[in-house]
Amino acid sequence: MLTFIIIYFGLCMGSFVYVAYCRYLPTLTPCQYLCRISVYRSACPHCHNRLKAWQLVPVVSWLILKGHCYYCHAKISHHYLIIELLVATLFTIIYFDYGINYQSGMLMILSCYFLFLALIDFKYYLLPDLFTQPLMWAGVIFSYLDMANIILTEALLGIFLGYLLLKVPASLFYFATKKQGLGGGDIKLLAALGAWLPYTSLPMLLIFSSLLGMVYYFLLRYVLNKNTLKIIPFGPFLLISGYAIYYFS
Numbered sequence: 312m313l314t315f316i317i318i319y320f321g322l323c324m325g326s327f328v329y330v331a332y333c334r335y336l337p338t339l340t341p342c343q344y345l346c347r348i349s350v351y352r353s354a355c356p357h358c359h360n361r362l363k364a365w366q367l368v369p370v371v372s373w374l375i376l377k378g379h380c381y382y383c384h385a386k387i388s389h390h391y392l393i394i395e396l397l398v399a400t401l402f403t404i405i406y407f408d409y410g411i412n413y414q415s416g417m418l419m420i421l422s423c424y425f426l427f428l429a430l431i432d433f434k435y436y437l438l439p440d441l442f443t444q445p446l447m448w449a450g451v452i453f454s455y456l457d458m459a460n461i462i463l464t465e466a467l468l469g470i471f472l473g474y475l476l477l478k479v480p481a482s483l484f485y486f487a488t489k490k491q492g493l494g495g496g497d498i499k500l501l502a503a504l505g506a507w508l509p510y511t512s513l514p515m516l517l518i519f520s521s522l523l524g525m526v527y528y529f530l531l532r533y534v535l536n537k538n539t540l541k542i543i544p545f546g547p548f549l550l551i552s553g554y555a556i557y558y559f560s
């Protein structure tokens with residue numbers, strides 16, 4: 312019974328993550344964005360009809376409506392379904408590994424937040440301070456309150472080291488080529504991840520994420536033949552690697 316509750320909770324959280332991602336626009340102020348995710352009711356993006364409660368049940372509604380809007384029959388993105396199922400799967404794995412406790416709760420929250428950040432970076436090539444700064448400060452506060460896996464000094468060292476690990480090569484690259492090799496958001500994200508992870512694991516995190524990024528690039532360039540590809544987002548790979556290290560440490 313508890314497994315079903317966890318799965319359903321995961322589906323709902325996945326749905327929320329995808330809605331929060333869809334409602335984000337880089338041009339919005341923090342207040343406007345908070346309004347959009349907390350006050351606005353869900354509506355069809357094509358005909359703008361407000362959705363009823365039965366049309367908002369994760370997965371079930373999509374299946375009943377066969378992936379189309381009830382009113383205008385426009386296609387509803389299957390990405391909703393993928394993200395809902397992905398989060399539900401992650402929650403179930405976390406539950407089987409850790410049970411129900413503080414650690415599993417933290418892993419579930421971070422998985423949603425990291426997924427949200429990765430989606431934003433994939434779409435906009437952007438990691439706004441609005442999302443990376445709270446992640447960093449949350450890490451500092453939790454370590455100060457003794458509610459994290461590391462102590463405050465380690466969190467502060469992690470932020471410092473995380474910042475330097477990407478800032479130094481990015482600056483050197485810029486001086487040598489006068490081109491931007493890394494986004495400022497990536498540097499701030501690694502600093503934010505440093506507030507959550509043992510600082511000794513940050514070089515490993517950087518190696519893992521670079522390898523993942525390279526695999527992604529080669530897949531797109533040589534397997535899917537996307538020859539026009541010039542830049543790839545680095546944030547998602549930092550997030551995946553950071554999450555894996557957090558999960559297993």
Ligand SMILES: [Zn+2]
Nearest residue numbers: 355358380383
């Ligand atoms: Zn519609």
